[in-house]
Amino acid sequence: MILCRSLSYNRYGEFMAIKPKPYLIPSRPEILLKLATLLKSAEPDVGAVVNLLKTDVSLYTVVLSTVNSPLFSRVGRLSSLQQAVMRLGFKRLQTLITVISLKRSLSKTGRLDRFWDTSTEVAELAARLAGILSVDNPDEAYALGMVHDCGVPLMMESFSDYRRFLNALEGSDLAGLSSLERQQYGVDHFTLGAEIAAAWHMPESVCGAIKLQLHYPLELLKPSAAINDRSKALFCLVLLAKDISGQYRRFWRLNTPRESWLELKPALEYLGLPDIDYLDIRDDCLDQLERVR
Structure with missing residues (x-):
């Protein structure tokens, strides 16, 4: 495990203390x-x-x-x-x-089968969408789908009440959730997930896409935004994959269907994908899920 520490300095730039963070990133x-x-x-x-x-x-x-x-x-x-x-x-x-x-x-905090089953489904859908839309590397889309919320299990491991906290906020939007996490625990699971991905030497585009979940206005997907284009594309693919998975399972506790659809608009615009075309793709993916499950 990697012990995470933060350095503290006074206003003169002098070292004051080393404050351990309340979590350990697995090696x-x-x-x-x-x-x-x-x-x-x-x-x-x-x-x-x-x-x-x-x-x-x-x-x-x-x-x-x-x-x-x-x-x-x-x-x-x-x-x-x-x-x-x-x-x-x-x-x-x-x-x-x-x-x-x-x-x-990251599976040391009790049964997380449902969480990982959903992550696997999102990963497979993201890889498939990458192939359909020819917008990015399917392997990186798959990797991001698996780890985009990997901070959640570590939050559960680090904070004994985090599972109850998360269950109580079912249906909260992503920005609201991360803000409440920082207020309650001093860290949010997106930042934690990006740290994990970086420590495990995952592609920079994957790390960047995890961070994108922290703030997702349309401005972040504009060409002028100082964010890696591969990260933007990967993030959009996973957002669509989460929507499809949510439609199929009726399970993605971080979003309600209404909020999820509203969040899709900037991603669809970034990918140049009309709503009606996306709905056709989604229906095809849902049909395939029904056939193989």
């Missing part, structure tokens, strides 16, 4: 560090990658189940880890291992 597991080392090679050794993954039985199982999910599986079911690695490709594999490892590191 990247050893297997992820070893994988990153293997993949730095100009021509990574597939056999070495497969052997590394085989050292973690649960990770091996999750990779195989994921590669056979509707998002990744387009031909037939795979039973070989080597086939799975070849189908995914090294970049997508690294993304997948990172989000799986992060999920495991």
Whole structure:
């Protein structure tokens, strides 16, 4: 775990104290560090990658189940880890291992199955939308979908009453929620999520997109805004994915359907996607969810 500390200085710039923050960011597991080392090679050794993954039985199982999910599986079911690695490709594999490892590191506060099921659904939808709209990297869209709210489990771990706090605010808009979090706990889960993503060496565009959730007026998506364009596009994809997931599950506790639709307008405008076209895409995605679930 990474102990987070904040430095304090007086008005003359003199150091005064080091104040620990009330949370610990989980460290990247050893297997992820070893994988990153293997993949730095100009021509990574597939056999070495497969052997590394085989050292973690649960990770091996999750990779195989994921590669056979509707998002990744387009031909037939795979039973070989080597086939799975070849189908995914090294970049997508690294993304997948990172989000799986992060999920495991942030699942120590009791049952969070519902939370992660929804995150996985949002991730798969975001990756699919990236392909449909040809606006960005599907792997980064998938990664953001998985971790866009990863600060929530850490808030639960760090603050014993956070789960009750969140349940009491069901239906609050995102800006209102983050403001109340800062008042109550001195930090909001979006800022915390961006810190986690940065500590885990996730792409800068993903870290930036997590931060975008803090303040989401139309101005942030204008060309003049000093925000990475990839972050803007990824954020918009995940916002649409959350809307589709919410329509399907009637579960996304951070937004009511009315507020969610209002928040979609700037994202649709940024993507150049007319409302009626988006509704058609949403219906198609909902139909697919009904078929595969």
